[in-house]
Amino acid sequence: xxxxxxxxxxxxxxxxxxxxxxxxxxxxxxxxxxxxxxxxxxxxxxxxxxxxxxxxxxxxxxxxxxxxxxxxxxxxxxxxxxxxxxxxxxxxxxxxxxxxxxxxxxxxxxxxxxxxxxxxxxxxxxxxxxxxxxxxxxxxxxxxxxxxxxxxxxxxxxxxxxxxxxxxxxxxxxxxxxxxxxxxxxxxxxxxxxxxxxxxx
Amino acid sequence: xxxxxxxxxxxxxxxxxxxxxxxxxxxxxxxxxxxxxxxxxxxxxxxxxxxxxxxxxxxxxxxxxxxxxxxxxxxxxxxxxxxxxxxxxxxxxxxxxxxxxxxxxxxxxxxxxxxxxxxxxxxxxxxxxxxxxxxxxxxxxxxxxxxxxxxxxxxxxxxxxxxxxxxxxxxxxxxxxxxxxxxxxxxxxxxxxxxxxxxxxxxxxxxxxxxxxxxxxxxxxxxxxxxxxxxxxxxxxxxxxx
Numbered sequence: 001x002x003x004x005x006x007x008x009x010x011x012x013x014x015x016x017x018x019x020x021x022x023x024x025x026x027x028x029x030x031x032x033x034x035x036x037x038x039x040x041x042x043x044x045x046x047x048x049x050x051x052x053x054x055x056x057x058x059x060x061x062x063x064x065x066x067x068x069x070x071x072x073x074x075x076x077x078x079x080x081x082x083x084x085x086x087x088x089x090x091x092x093x094x095x096x097x098x099x100x101x102x103x104x105x106x107x108x109x110x111x112x113x114x115x116x117x118x119x120x121x122x123x124x125x126x127x128x129x130x131x132x133x134x135x136x137x138x139x140x141x142x143x144x145x146x147x148x149x150x151x152x153x154x155x156x157x158x159x160x161x162x163x164x165x166x167x168x169x170x171x172x173x174x175x176x177x178x179x180x181x182x183x184x185x186x187x188x189x190x191x192x193x194x195x196x197x198x199x200x201x
Numbered sequence: 202x203x204x205x206x207x208x209x210x211x212x213x214x215x216x217x218x219x220x221x222x223x224x225x226x227x228x229x230x231x232x233x234x235x236x237x238x239x240x241x242x243x244x245x246x247x248x249x250x251x252x253x254x255x256x257x258x259x260x261x262x263x264x265x266x267x268x269x270x271x272x273x274x275x276x277x278x279x280x281x282x283x284x285x286x287x288x289x290x291x292x293x294x295x296x297x298x299x300x301x302x303x304x305x306x307x308x309x310x311x312x313x314x315x316x317x318x319x320x321x322x323x324x325x326x327x328x329x330x331x332x333x334x335x336x337x338x339x340x341x342x343x344x345x346x347x348x349x350x351x352x353x354x355x356x357x358x359x360x361x362x363x364x365x366x367x368x369x370x371x372x373x374x375x376x377x378x379x380x381x382x383x384x385x386x387x388x389x390x391x392x393x394x395x396x397x398x399x400x401x402x403x404x405x406x407x408x409x410x411x412x413x414x415x416x417x418x419x420x421x422x423x424x425x426x427x428x429x430x431x432x433x434x435x436x437x438x439x440x441x442x443x
Contacts, residue, residue: 070236098421105412133284133410135334158439159432162236167243168427184423192420 025123025142025149026116032061033103033111033127040107051196054100062099063150064092066143070152071166075173075181083178090185091165097192098161099154106131111138123149243431245370246359253362257426260367264415272408283409285329290403292321292328296383301344305352310342317341343440347376351441360430368433 039045039053068088069076079087106129114126121144129136141153141160153162173181247253275283295318302311317333325332333339350372358371369377381387386396422428 070241073241094421098417101417101420105417131412132280133287157436159435163241163243163435164428164431166241167431168422168424170242171427172423181423188423195420 023147023149024116025118025140026113026125028061028149029125029127029140029142029151030113032057036100036103037107037111040104055096058096058099059092061151062095063143063145063152064088064095066150066152067091067095067162070162071169072173073166073170075170075178079178083182086182087178087185090182090189093189094185094192095161097189097196102156120144243434245357245430245434247430248359249361253360254426256362256364257429259364260362263365268405268408272405272411275405275409278409280410283406286406287403287410288321288325288331289328290406291331292318292325293385296385297346297380298342298344300383301346301349302342304349305344307342307344310344313339313342342443345376346379347373347437348441350376351437357434357437360434368429370434370437373437 035057036054039050039057042050045053065088068084068091071091072079072087076084110130112128112130114128116126117124123142123144125140125142127138127140129138137157139155140151141155142149143152153160155161169181172184176184295314299311299314299318302308302314317339320333320339321328321331324330347370355372357373361369361371361374363369363374363377366377386399389396391399418428418432419425
């Protein structure tokens with residue numbers, strides 16, 4: 001009887017929205033960052049294998065679909081399903097490369113995890129990259145998703161990546177339309193891939 | 202053509218209201234709004250964009266064909282020495298930060314800057330080292346005239362790209378002129394050209410310690426001009442709010 005009651009309690013606990021079982025955002029971000037750094041510092045991992053490993057780590061912690069929606073803003077509603085899908089694919093690639101590029105340049109630096117601020121469904125994890133000549137504040141913003149927290153923005157020295165892309169993409173979409181924006185995005189992603197090929201080749 | 206352009210601008214301004222409504226719709230589709238209560242668009246007027254883009258282009262060439270190669274060559278100087286050179290320049294700009302804090306009536310922050318200056322000028326051997334950095338209570342409190350104006354509610358006016366110096370605005374450009382009066386370099390008796398040389402050296406020293414920030418922005422942005430413009434506005438906003 002008691003056993004059954006306990007099981008019932010467990011089921012209720014698991015289904016409660018935003019239950020206390022969610023791991024702290026700070027730990028989740030720390031885990032991802034450390035894993036990314038581990039791959040970056042591993043000289044044995046090169047080329048596609050390295051990139052795939054990094055990609056998997058980043059995509060598990062970032063919500064690129066949510067970021068896409070917020071970046072496109074008013075143009076998200078105007079876009080049709082196939083445009084949305086193309087945008088998410090291309091933008092995810094761009095964000096991933098951009099974020100990894102930043103972490104890669106900090107490979108030799110010490111990253112300090114200062115703390116977390118949780119405000120209902122949102123959280124901020126503050127980190128500082130201590131380089132020899134300056135301290136660079138880098139904040140991760142996360143949204144709660146069930147028992148998990150996903151990153152939806154990265155703020156470096158007060159500059160939010162999503163806001164920045166939103167402004168410039170908005171200006172491009174107003175001028176060249178959504179298809180024009182997608183075309184420029186595609187060219188950018190291709191150019192980045194070519195760069196990667198040159199670096200690892 | 203001109204009339205059509207103005208019509209378009211008016212339309213964009215008018216549609217701001219509807220855009221704000223569209224944002225709430227977006228939020229409904231994705232659960233809680235992660236950006237609730239936040240201004241999402243980065244605003245700065247840019248009426249001089251064609252001219253600004255021209256200067257941006259010149260600065261870009263200046264970077265890749267002059268400053269960067271110089272900085273690269275200069276890297277034969279050991280890194281600790283270059284860090285110390287940067288520290289000295291930074292320490293000397295103390296009056297700009299101190300007065301900025303005072304003008305904004307941020308007495309505590311002004312005190313911290315004074316403490317940093319005293320400690321780094323003595324124990325730090327005339328600013329060569331930054332012992333204050335290791336004390337949590339003595340972290341830098343950067344301020345300048347542009348931020349002071351911002352603190353008193355003065356907006357950017359419009360965006361400006363300044364030759365050699367890069368992104369700025371009407372407000373921050375005027376602030377920069379004010380900052381010159383608080384820069385000890387102005388009172389050294391050096392000619393304008395010599396002073397420019399010293400500033401150029403400071404810049405090159407900083408670049409030699411930088412990890413290709415500009416290259417990375419060009420690598421990541423669809424339109425580096427827009428990306429840097431919006432990043433500048435956000436960065437300054439964050440500094441003003443501090």
